[in-house]
Amino acid sequence: MSESTRQPAGIFGIPMDLGQSRRGVDMGPSAIRYAQLMVALEDLGHFVTDFGNAGVPLPELADGEETVRHLRAVREVCQEAAERAREIISGELFPIFLGGDHSISIGTVSGVAGAGRTGVIWLDAHADFNTPEISPSGNIHGMPLAALTGHGPPDLVNIGGSGASIRAEDVVIVGLRSVDPEEQRLLRRAGIRVYTMKEIDAYGAATIIRRAMEDLSHLDRVHLSFDLDVVDPEIAPGVGTPVRGGLTYREAHLIMELINESGIVTSLDVVEVNPILDIRNGTAELAVELVASLMGRQIIGLPR
Numbered sequence: 001m002s003e004s005t006r007q008p009a010g011i012f013g014i015p016m017d018l019g020q021s022r023r024g025v026d027m028g029p030s031a032i033r034y035a036q037l038m039v040a041l042e043d044l045g046h047f048v049t050d051f052g053n054a055g056v057p058l059p060e061l062a063d064g065e066e067t068v069r070h071l072r073a074v075r076e077v078c079q080e081a082a083e084r085a086r087e088i089i090s091g092e093l094f095p096i097f098l099g100g101d102h103s104i105s106i107g108t109v110s111g112v113a114g115a116g117r118t119g120v121i122w123l124d125a126h127a128d129f130n131t132p133e134i135s136p137s138g139n140i141h142g143m144p145l146a147a148l149t150g151h152g153p154p155d156l157v158n159i160g161g162s163g164a165s166i167r168a169e170d171v172v173i174v175g176l177r178s179v180d181p182e183e184q185r186l187l188r189r190a191g192i193r194v195y196t197m198k199e200i201d202a203y204g205a206a207t208i209i210r211r212a213m214e215d216l217s218h219l220d221r222v223h224l225s226f227d228l229d230v231v232d233p234e235i236a237p238g239v240g241t242p243v244r245g246g247l248t249y250r251e252a253h254l255i256m257e258l259i260n261e262s263g264i265v266t267s268l269d270v271v272e273v274n275p276i277l278d279i280r281n282g283t284a285e286l287a288v289e290l291v292a293s294l295m296g297r298q299i300i301g302l303p304r
C-alpha cells in the first residue's frame, strides 16, 4: 500500500477501570495520546480523526451492589463503545480503541461485528474467558472473550445486539500464559483456538502468527484486540495484570509487522495500559510503537 492510499483512522478512548480492581487503566487513553499516537500515524500517511473519550462513571460513584461488580456501568459504557464503533466503521475509518481495561472489548468488538461477520485475534497473556460463576476474582476484564462468544450473563452477552457477537471458530488467542482451571475447561468446551507462549517459544513468533492468521483467512474482517500484558513485563511494566514470560520487544514488533503485511486486520483495541504502574510512560510509548508497526511502519520503508 502506498502512503498516499493509507486508510484514514478514527481513534476513540474508553477510559474505564470498572472491570478490575487495580486502579489506573482509566488513564490509559491519556497516556497513549501523550505518547504521540496521532503523530506516529500521521507520519505513516494516515489521516487521523480523534473522536475523544466515552463517558465513564468513577468507580466510587458507580453502583457497587451488584452480583457482578459494576455490571450495569460496564454495560452502559460498552453500549456507547459499540455505537461509536459502528459510526467509525460507517465513516470508512480504521477504528482504534484505547482502553481502559479489557472489558471495553465487549463493546468495541460487538460494535465492529455489527458491520458483518468478524474474526478476532486476542493478543493477550490471559484468555479472558471467565464467567461470573467460575471467575476467581469476579472482575469483568477477565470475561470479555467469553461474553463475546455467548458465555456469561445476558447483560454482557447482549451488548451491541442480542446473542453472541462473534463465533468461537473465528477467534484465535495468541500469547497465552496464564489461565484459570475452570476457564481452561470452558475454553476447550467452546472450541477456541489457542497459541500459547510455549508454541511461540517452540516454533517462533512468525510461524505462530502466520498460523493464527491462516485460521482466520476465511474472513474479510478481523479485529485485533491487543492487551499490552502479552508483552513481557520487563519491557511493559505498566499493565494491570503482568505475567512474566511474555513476548520480547522484537517478537511483538514482528507480530505487528507480519499482521500489517497480510492486510488482514480491520480494527484494533489497545488495552490495559496502566500509567500508575508504569515507568516514565514507557509502556504507552511501546504501545504507540507497536501500533505504528501494525499500521505500516517498516524498518526500511517505501521511498517517499
Ligand SMILES: [Mn+2]
Residues within 6 Å of the ligand: 102, 124, 125, 126, 128, 141, 227
Ligand atoms: Mn486481556
